[in-house]
Amino acid sequence: MNSERRGLGIVIGVLLLSAVLGGIYGPNVRATTASADDYQTAVREFTRVLDVVQNNYADTVDVDKAVYQGAIPGMLRMLDPHSSFFDAKQFALLREDQRGKYYGVGMIVAPRENHTVVMAPYVGAPAYNAGLRPGDVILKVDDKSTDGLGTPEVADMLKGPKGTVVKIVVSREGYPEQLTFTVTRDEIPRHSVDIAFLLKPGIGYIRLSGFNETTDREIAEALKQLNASSLDGLILDMRGNPGGLLNEAVAVGDMFLDKNQLIVSHHGRTSPERRYYAVRGNQGVTVPLVILVNNNSASATEIVAGSVQDHDRGLVVGETTFGKGLVQTVTPLSENTGLALTTARYYTPSGRLIQRDYKSVSLYEYHYERKVPEHPTEVKLTDSGRQVTGGGGIAPDITVAAPKLTKFEQLLYRNDVFYPAETGVGGFTRYYLGTKPTITKEFEVDDSVMRTFREYLSKHNVRYTEPEMAETGDWIKRKIKQEVFMSTFGQQEGFKVLLESDPQVQKAVDAIPQARALYQNAKKITAQRTGASNEQP
Numbered sequence: 001m002n003s004e005r006r007g008l009g010i011v012i013g014v015l016l017l018s019a020v021l022g023g024i025y026g027p028n029v030r031a032t033t034a035s036a037d038d039y040q041t042a043v044r045e046f047t048r049v050l051d052v053v054q055n056n057y058a059d060t061v062d063v064d065k066a067v068y069q070g071a072i073p074g075m076l077r078m079l080d081p082h083s084s085f086f087d088a089k090q091f092a093l094l095r096e097d098q099r100g101k102y103y104g105v106g107m108i109v110a111p112r113e114n115h116t117v118v119m120a121p122y123v124g125a126p127a128y129n130a131g132l133r134p135g136d137v138i139l140k141v142d143d144k145s146t147d148g149l150g151t152p153e154v155a156d157m158l159k160g161p162k163g164t165v166v167k168i169v170v171s172r173e174g175y176p177e178q179l180t181f182t183v184t185r186d187e188i189p190r191h192s193v194d195i196a197f198l199l200k201p202g203i204g205y206i207r208l209s210g211f212n213e214t215t216d217r218e219i220a221e222a223l224k225q226l227n228a229s230s231l232d233g234l235i236l237d238m239r240g241n242p243g244g245l246l247n248e249a250v251a252v253g254d255m256f257l258d259k260n261q262l263i264v265s266h267h268g269r270t271s272p273e274r275r276y277y278a279v280r281g282n283q284g285v286t287v288p289l290v291i292l293v294n295n296n297s298a299s300a301t302e303i304v305a306g307s308v309q310d311h312d313r314g315l316v317v318g319e320t321t322f323g324k325g326l327v328q329t330v331t332p333l334s335e336n337t338g339l340a341l342t343t344a345r346y347y348t349p350s351g352r353l354i355q356r357d358y359k360s361v362s363l364y365e366y367h368y369e370r371k372v373p374e375h376p377t378e379v380k381l382t383d384s385g386r387q388v389t390g391g392g393g394i395a396p397d398i399t400v401a402a403p404k405l406t407k408f409e410q411l412l413y414r415n416d417v418f419y420p421a422e423t424g425v426g427g428f429t430r431y432y433l434g435t436k437p438t439i440t441k442e443f444e445v446d447d448s449v450m451r452t453f454r455e456y457l458s459k460h461n462v463r464y465t466e467p468e469m470a471e472t473g474d475w476i477k478r479k480i481k482q483e484v485f486m487s488t489f490g491q492q493e494g495f496k497v498l499l500e501s502d503p504q505v506q507k508a509v510d511a512i513p514q515a516r517a518l519y520q521n522a523k524k525i526t527a528q529r530t531g532a533s534n535e536q537p
Contacts, residue, residue, distance in 0.1 A: 174434025211244030243299025289314030325354025352390025
């Protein structure tokens with residue numbers, strides 16, 4: 001009965017909110033003038049249906065499941081693809097992401113072959129300092145076996161209050177006995193700036209993976225670390241960045257644009273237009289800027305990329321972004337749950353709608369096929385008069401497709417020879433490091449390492465031909481080096497190896513002189529326009 005009342009209370013609350021409401025994380029919500037009778041009728045009809053189902057269905061009804069996983073998500077899906085209901089666990093994770101920190105041991109874990117495997121301990125985190133390494137298979141946590149447990153359950157066991165101790169038992173390639181690590185939990189930051197370094201002399205590189213409560217501070221620190229004002233060019237890599245907090249997107253845009261330039265605006269049916277401007281401005285940091293994006297770059301990422309593009313502050317390179325321009329307002333509900341409801345739409349400074357069409361396609365087509373309009377729904381002008389399009393994400397100024405894997409490379413991934421580069425060390429690397437070689441930063445994949453690689457493929461029945469090996473040899477060597485570095489020296493060093501052969505990064509470097517000329521021309525045109533305006537009688 002308690003379960004039924006709780007589920008019914010949530011449904012009534014969401015029905016009422018959906019009726020009265022017009023990044024994630026936009027403006028406050030306001031009431032409309034819709035009839036209270038309509039709300040009461042809808043609630044009565046729902047409770048009648050729920051009562052009939054509970055009393056007459058062939059099996060016992062799990063009311064929580066019917067409400068949380070059925071009724072509420074179904075209702076929200078009728079609205080748009082991004083309005084969402086969060087159960088207590090999902091809502092806690094959302095707040096964790098927003099705050100940019102949690103308490104635990106500090107490592108990425110993932111499922112592999114019915115086990116939970118350490119993918120990447122964060123350098124300097126308790127897990128890393130204790131000696132846990134990529135590829136370790138977690139067997140026990142505090143004497144509790146992980147057999148039969150999913151990775152989310154294991155991850156929850158690793159979290160806990162700061163200062164508490166957790167014992168982790170793992171198996172490691174090349175070690176016959178199980179290894180036991182005693183780790184003291186601590187505050188673990190969820191960094192939004194993954195790495196900042198000089199890609200080459202005079203060319204800075206910053207990878208921004210999200211927008212949480214610490215993003216503006218992290219970007220400011222990265223710019224200071226790189227001495228941005230002295231650089232010949234800066235690459236801001238936001239490929240795969242799903243977005244996050246609106247105020248942090250505005251803060252990042254503020255760091256690159258001139259004072260008083262518009263960054264983004266939003267408005268909706270019950271949400272009046274609100275415009276966000278650069279308050280402080282770039283304060284003289286006018287380094288030529290290139291932004292990297294792809295079709296997994298969304299929301300707050302598109303706000304930053306769109307503002308930079310519209311003001312000709314820099315060039316956008318890569319692939320068309322996701323096209324997520326809906327503002328969700330997050331409202332806490334009872335039982336520690338929450339609702340993210342779309343209340344407005346984002347527009348770039350030139351007036352372009354960021355949001356891609358979702359009404360004429362299925363959810364699968366929207367989320368996975370990423371269908372965009374065949375013809376632009378909007379054409380606007382940048383500050384210097386360049387044409388840009390809206391209604392389908394942010395189209396890059398210079399399109400560079402991500403390299404596609406060959407069939408043999410796909411085969412190696414399917415057989416877990418290599419894990420995806422972003423998440424950690426692969427099967428072969430675990431095997432190779434199990435032979436306990438001496439690894440320095442001068443390490444290169446030579447003929448000896450490749451012989452070991454061939455042995456590994458044969459041992460694991462991964463078939464290949466010599467033409468396939470010749471065609472993918474350079475790629476394989478880069479993958480091995482990247483993952484060896486990631487396992488030995490940490491995620492950042494492995495990531496640097498990945499960037500060495502990244503064609504989108506190379507095109508971004510080549511585009512820096514063009515970005516400089518674009519920005520200078522835009523400033524000149526804007527100054528002329530302002531001067532002409534001031535001369536009018």
